[in-house]
Amino acid sequence: DQQVKQNSPSLSVQEGRISILNCDYTNSMFDYFLWYKKYPAEGPTFLISISSIKDKNEDGRFTVFLNKSAKHLSLHIVPSQPGDSAVYFCAASDLGSGNTGKLIFGQGTTLQVKP
Amino acid sequence: DTGVSQDPRHKITKRGQNVTFRCDPISEHNRLYWYRQTLGQGPEFLTYFQNEAQLEKSRLLSDRFSAERPKGSFSTLEIQRTEQGDSAMYLCASSLGGTRNQPQHFGDGTRLSIL
Numbered sequence: 001d002q003q004v005k006q007n008s009p010s011l012s013v014q015e016g017r018i019s020i021l022n023c024d025y026t027n028s029m030f031d032y033f034l035w036y037k038k039y040p041a042e043g044p045t046f047l048i049s050i051s052s053i054k055d056k057n058e059d060g061r062f063t064v065f066l067n068k069s070a071k072h073l074s075l076h077i078v079p080s081q082p083g084d085s086a087v088y089f090c091a092a093s094d095l096g097s098g099n100t101g102k103l104i105f106g107q108g109t110t111l112q113v114k115p
Numbered sequence: 116d117t118g119v120s121q122d123p124r125h126k127i128t129k130r131g132q133n134v135t136f137r138c139d140p141i142s143e144h145n146r147l148y149w150y151r152q153t154l155g156q157g158p159e160f161l162t163y164f165q166n167e168a169q170l171e172k173s174r175l176l177s178d179r180f181s182a183e184r185p186k187g188s189f190s191t192l193e194i195q196r197t198e199q200g201d202s203a204m205y206l207c208a209s210s211l212g213g214t215r216n217q218p219q220h221f222g223d224g225t226r227l228s229i230l
Contacts, residue, residue, distance in 0.1 A: 004157075032216055034218055034219075036221075041223070042223050043119070043121075043206055043221035043222050043223040043224050044158065044206070044221045045221070046218040046219070046220060046221075049216065049218055051216050089157050089158070091157070095216065100146075100163040100165075100170055100171045101146065101163075101210065101212075101219075102148060102160040102163055102171065103148075103150075103158070103160065103208075103219060104160070105157025105158050105159070106157050107155065107156055107157050108155075108156075108157055
C-alpha cells in the first residue's frame with residue numbers, strides 16, 4: 001500500500017519558469033510533510049517542510065502548499081535553475097505521541113531544467 | 116563537515132557473506148534512522164533509535180539484519196548471509212528529538228552490491 005505517491009516520474013521545464021511537483025497521500029494521520037532533493041551518488045538533501053497546521057510555507061525560491069482536504073501537497077520552484085535538476089522526493093510523517101517520526105517517501109520525480 | 120557520515124560508500128561482496136555498515140550522525144542528534152533505497156523507489160524505513168534504544172523495526176528488517184547504537188552516538192547495520200535481494204543503497208538519517216517538526220538529515224549512503 002503506497003501511502004505517499006508521486007504520480008509524475010519526470011518533469012521538464014525551461015530555465016526561469018516555474019516547476020511544480022506534486023504529491024498525494026492517503027494516511028490522514030500524517031501531520032508533517034517534507035521535500036528532499038537528491039543528486040546521483042548523494043543522499044537526500046532536506047529542502048523544505050510543512051506542518052499540517054499550515055497550508056503554505058515559503059523559503060526563497062521554494063514554496064510548499066498543503067491541501068489537507070485533498071490530501072495533496074505541491075512544491076513550487078520559482079524561478080527554476082539548471083542546478084535544480086535532480087530527483088525530488090516527497091515524504092510524510094506521523095509525529096503523534098509515541099510515534100518515531102519515521103518518514104514515508106514517494107517514488108520521486110526527476111526534474112530537468114533546460115537552459 | 117558536521118553532517119551525517121556513512122562508511123563505506125560502496126561495498127561489493129559475494130552472496131552469503133556478512134557485511135557491516137557504520138553511520139555517524141550529527142553530534143547533537145539523538146534520533147537515528149536507517150532506510151533502504153532500491154532503483155526507482157523512494158527510501159524505505161528499516162529501523163529507528165532514540166539514543167541507544169532501538170524503538171522500531173520494519174517488517175523489511177529480516178532476522179538476517181541487526182542494528183546497534185551502543186552508546187547513543189554512532190550506529191552499525193549488519194547483514195548476515197547476504198542475498199541478491201539485499202543489493203540496495205542503505206541510508207542513515209538523524210534528527211533532533213524532543214522538538215516537534217525537526218527534519219531528518221541524511222548521509223550519502225552505502226551502496227551494497229551482491230555478486
